[in-house]
Amino acid sequence: IRDSCFDLVRSIKLIDEYTEEKKDESSRRAYCFRLYYESIDRALSWPTTTKIQYYLRDKLTSHNKIILR
DSSP states (O other), rough: OOOTTTTTTTEEEEEEEEEEEOOTTTTEEEEEEEEOOOOOOOOOOOOOOHHHHHHHHHHHHHSOOOOOO
16 A cells, blocks of 8 residues: 555554355455555645545555455
8 A cells, every 4th residue: 555655645544344244155354444644745635635545446456356345
């Protein structure tokens, strides 16, 4: 995440975790993370952080076998 977001992520916090209760091996896990963005040399506007977020989502889905909601 830090490589993809150009060191603009100050911290990553796990907010919630959920495991689907199934009897077979297809049970899924869900995680909710909160990312805090910060830049030392400039203010980060809402459009800038939105672009970073969509870029990060694209990188995560293309390099990992995960589904983002």
